[in-house]
Amino acid sequence: MLNISTQGLHAHSWLEAATELEQGTETYVIVTLLSTAGSTPRASGTKMVVSEHNIYATIGGGHLEFKAIKQARQLIEQGETCQQVENFQLGANLGQCCGGQVVVLFEVFASDSMQLDVYGAGHVAQALIPVLAQLPIRVRWIDSRADLFPEHVPANVKKIVDEEPTEQVKSAAKNTAFLILTHNHQLDFSLTQAIIKRADSLWLGVIGSDTKAKKFQYRLAQRGFTEKQVQSMTCPVGLKEVSGKFPMEVAISIAGQLVDLYQSLQVEQPKQKGKEWKELQNNLVHLSALQSKKSKVG
Incomplete structure (x- = not known):
């Protein structure tokens, strides 16, 4: 079961979920398809929200989504505000026949509670x-x-x-x-x-x-x-x-x-840890090169 309180997906949009969770005491993660190449289940910019017990919206389902949920919850367990970028190949490793590639951004919003x-x-x-x-x-x-x-x-x-x-x-x-x-x-x-x-x-x-x-x-x-x-x-x-x-x-x-x-x-709250721009840039350059290569082949 994806959610503790409901079967399947919540009716909330990712924005409604993030707004509601921000007002509470729960750490949550916004998962974003930062960029895509080739055949992918959803376009870049697609978002979902993951909390300890629930998920809101979808980035396309399949094994990619389950891997993203698992990774998001591992970040939640760490309890630290941070950003993380991961590159996923939608091939045999993820059991999806799309054959594309996605760069996924995980934004962790740790509760101050x-x-x-x-x-x-x-x-x-x-x-x-x-x-x-x-x-x-x-x-x-x-x-x-x-x-x-x-x-x-x-x-x-x-x-x-x-x-x-x-x-x-x-x-x-x-x-x-x-x-x-x-x-x-x-x-x-x-x-x-x-x-x-x-x-x-x-x-x-x-x-x-x-x-x-x-x-x-x-x-x-x-x-x-x-x-x-x-x-x-x-x-x-x-x-x-x-x-x-x-x-x-x-x-x-x-x-x-x-x-x-x-x-x-609360006297000294930790500053948010951002992802190094160089690492993010490398992911995007790699993805751009892949798109260019596939375009020439086509």
Whole structure:
């Protein structure tokens, strides 16, 4: 299935999709047939939009389109605003009989929203998620207990049921903020180890007391983690100025810390990475030469 929410293609045009996605918290890619030579399914200038779960419009279908979708989603996983140009031969390699050639431009528009993975769907998480729904944060909400999740979650939240929550650490995007709120101390520790080993997290917060923090620090040191790695864990999590043990009090305390975190990221936004003009020019020159050669043969 091409889309999660609909069977096949969305009714949106590529422009409508890009406009809608730009207003949300989702990274997306505009795929453009920059130039074409020979027999191709669509003309140059044709566009489609690819997001993590959906595609909008088409560049002609077939294996070329599936390759383009796959490549676009690989770029989405990297989570960086960039441009990339690729040359595709529409021959045996792509299983298309057109025999032409296309230069495809991938323009990645990365969301400025912070990515947060929340582990645990207990009382604190239940209180926290509605607060996060009102903030520019993209959330993956993870637990092994499907029955704990509410039927409906906010638009910026993706719920994930996994019998082995630690497996989700492997698929997390780099520069993700991690928040551990599970019901099991051993699971908390396993998640903490896995996240620290990644060495590319934006932040790691673990719910607990000072006693729990000291135990985790000791256990991590015993397992060979360096002092710097151990100190990358924030435990107890939440603002010290906000006290209280009710789930909502704890949730508000954590939310305040997360607000401070994402606001610190907005101080200096990364500049968009453009494709080197020389590389783009080389692609176009190559394509022009191919068109000229075919014209003479004809």
